[in-house]
Amino acid sequence: MTSFPMQPIKLLLPDLPLAEDLLPLLRRIDATRWYTNFGPLVKEFEAKLSQQWPIPLALSMGELPALQVVTLNSGTAPLELGIAALGLPQGSNVLLPSFSFPATASALLRNNLKPVFSDVAADSWQLTPSLARATAAQHPLALVMPVATFGCPLDVVAWDKFVEDTGIPVLMDAAAAFGNQAIGRLVHASFSLHATKPFGIGEGGLFVTRDAELSERVRRLSNFGFENELSTLVGTNAKLSEYAAAIALVQWSRWPEMQIRRRAQWAHYHECLAALDEVQCQSGFETSMPPANLIVTLPMAAEVVARALSQSGIETRRWYYPPLHRHPAFERYSGHWGTPATSLAVTEKLAYCALGLPWHHLLSQAAMQQIALALAQALNSAKSR
Ligand SMILES: Cc1ncc(COP(=O)(O)O)c(C=O)c1O
Numbered sequence: 450m451t452s453f454p455m456q457p458i459k460l461l462l463p464d465l466p467l468a469e470d471l472l473p474l475l476r477r478i479d480a481t482r483w484y485t486n487f488g489p490l491v492k493e494f495e496a497k498l499s500q501q502w503p504i505p506l507a508l509s510m511g512e513l514p515a516l517q518v519v520t521l522n523s524g525t526a527p528l529e530l531g532i533a534a535l536g537l538p539q540g541s542n543v544l545l546p547s548f549s550f551p552a553t554a555s556a557l558l559r560n561n562l563k564p565v566f567s568d569v570a571a572d573s574w575q576l577t578p579s580l581a582r583a584t585a586a587q588h589p590l591a592l593v594m595p596v597a598t599f600g601c602p603l604d605v606v607a608w609d610k611f612v613e614d615t616g617i618p619v620l621m622d623a624a625a626a627f628g629n630q631a632i633g634r635l636v637h638a639s640f641s642l643h644a645t646k647p648f649g650i651g652e653g654g655l656f657v658t659r660d661a662e663l664s665e666r667v668r669r670l671s672n673f674g675f676e677n678e679l680s681t682l683v684g685t686n687a688k689l690s691e692y693a694a695a696i697a698l699v700q701w702s703r704w705p706e707m708q709i710r711r712r713a714q715w716a717h718y719h720e721c722l723a724a725l726d727e728v729q730c731q732s733g734f735e736t737s738m739p740p741a742n743l744i745v746t747l748p749m750a751a752e753v754v755a756r757a758l759s760q761s762g763i764e765t766r767r768w769y770y771p772p773l774h775r776h777p778a779f780e781r782y783s784g785h786w787g788t789p790a791t792s793l794a795v796t797e798k799l800a801y802c803a804l805g806l807p808w809h810h811l812l813s814q815a816a817m818q819q820i821a822l823a824l825a826q827a828l829n830s831a832k833s834r
Contacts, residue, residue: 490695523653524552539562
């Protein structure tokens, strides 16, 4: 009989700096008494990001305009404000994957735009340029919002080409892909710095683009639309505080070492899971950093396996379940244009059989082996019933 640890195996554990490491930066705040409104720590963090963005671009992209980084107080803010800054016609159609987090859809509905739900590719679980081209050929689209699903990098070269060919802007929801997502010439991107994301600071977000005017509008929108003390845009308050920037700067100094540890952990975990023939991992991470969240597909209903793992003390989560077109707030947009814009077959399959497993910086090799073993046992016992 297998013995499982007394302590449950946690699904997620944020990896944030310790209080003592924050002290030097907190003392800088004490000295200046500058707590928010684009203070020195926010400026320092933005400068580091724009000058040393962690993912270089393919050489084929040549000389590019400088990267513009706007820090914000959540990963939802760069979606909402990025869309607002684009100034799209009210009521126009925006293509997004149904397999995503509610913020992707609510950000565009809050800007009075219409979500059009797309399916995702069977391997990367992403809305791809070819899926978007097929829809754009049949229906007018004002914007496309692909999602870097669970941190899997989107192909910026292909998305830049999509913008060039179609004239339709692209805002990548790269919420979980900090450290994995390059920024192209024409596409814009949004990142989350929520505690559970790879670069967690508690709450925070980034709008990243090479369009200096667009980034200036996002920044202005984050500060009540102010320009020379007048609101020239209908803005909000979405600024990052100096305390949050202090955490971000310490996190930035820890980042290289965090990456080395994650890669080593992932190599072992991936090996444990690869031994299970019927369990499939998301593809697209072959040359990148590991996924932000580990989701696998199973040969049976995810809820059956989730129940069995829970009895073994292993926490799981059905991420992005239900898909967006089945949430009460968004379901009236499913079947837009009479029938769905594209079939949602892959999305429905993922809704049935995708399950998130524990994955965090304190997950030991022994726990990874226990998870793989419990998974094998759960699959076997479900089959023998
Ligand atoms: C795809 C996606 N977009 C947006 C968000 C929202 O980010 P935040 O929680 O930082 O507002 C999330 C959060 O998990 C997400 O997964």
